[in-house]
Amino acid sequence: MIKNIxxxxxxxxxxxxxxxNYNTEDLEESIAKQGQLQxxxxxxxxxxxxxxxxxxxxxxxxxxxxxxGKPCExxxxxxxxxxxxxxxxxxxxxxxxxxxxxxxxxxxxxxxFRGDIGEVFVKRKVISENFKKEAQRLIQYNVTxxxxxxxxxxxxxxxxxxxxxLEHIKKIVExxxxxxxxxxxxxxxxxxxxxxxxxxx
Numbered sequence: 001m002i003k004n005i006x007x008x009x010x011x012x013x014x015x016x017x018x019x020x021n022y023n024t025e026d027l028e029e030s031i032a033k034q035g036q037l038q039x040x041x042x043x044x045x046x047x048x049x050x051x052x053x054x055x056x057x058x059x060x061x062x063x064x065x066x067x068x069g070k071p072c073e074x075x076x077x078x079x080x081x082x083x084x085x086x087x088x089x090x091x092x093x094x095x096x097x098x099x100x101x102x103x104x105x106x107x108x109x110x111x112x113f114r115g116d117i118g119e120v121f122v123k124r125k126v127i128s129e130n131f132k133k134e135a136q137r138l139i140q141y142n143v144t145x146x147x148x149x150x151x152x153x154x155x156x157x158x159x160x161x162x163x164x165x166l167e168h169i170k171k172i173v174e175x176x177x178x179x180x181x182x183x184x185x186x187x188x189x190x191x192x193x194x195x196x197x198x199x200x201x
Contacts, residue, residue, distance in 0.1 A: 002039050004073040005049055007065050013052040016092060020105045020149045024060035031060055036075045043079040052088050053095045089117045093124040105152045111135040113145050134166055141173035151185045158189045
């Protein structure tokens with residue numbers, strides 16, 4: 001069943017928070033102009049509805065409502081009961097696979113810190129097996145969730161003429177401390193041409 005629900009009655013399912021940053025400015029602009037084109041997928045638990053597919057849409061509509069007072073309803077397809085965890089993960093993976101908009105940091109987050117859902121994303125071919133193997137090598141360098149969020153923010157603040165790759169990150173984590181790693185992310189994000197080897201910076 002699809003219907004409009006008041007946004008204050010909706011919350012994100014905690015397991016569905018798979019991005020390091022829910023930047024929704026582009027989506028807010030699209031929804032403000034065209035409306036919400038695709039429903040989110042929710043289940044009801046008590047008096048609340050929990051969205052597990054379409055979390056970015058949820059945040060975009062919530063922020064539009066807070067900023068402009070509209071829209072304050074979200075179009076949702078309502079599940080009769082909460083799906084089991086495996087079903088949630090598969091639907092989330094398929095949704096993200098169709099959109100193909102996971103960033104490098106989000107893929108790393110899934111592999112390093114959300115191995116349960118990350119494995120489903122690999123099986124559904126949203127994240128490649130090779131990426132998984134290479135990303136797991138970062139474990140020895142004690143990369144944290146906070147590191148990924150901070151590096152994403154640094155990239156967003158500079159010109160981003162180059163988006164960093166996993167190869168960049170594998171070199172950056174070899175640096176000794178947080179400040180050096182952050183500086184490397186900032187410098188490499190600002191460069192005008194792609195950098196293949198960064199060991200000498």
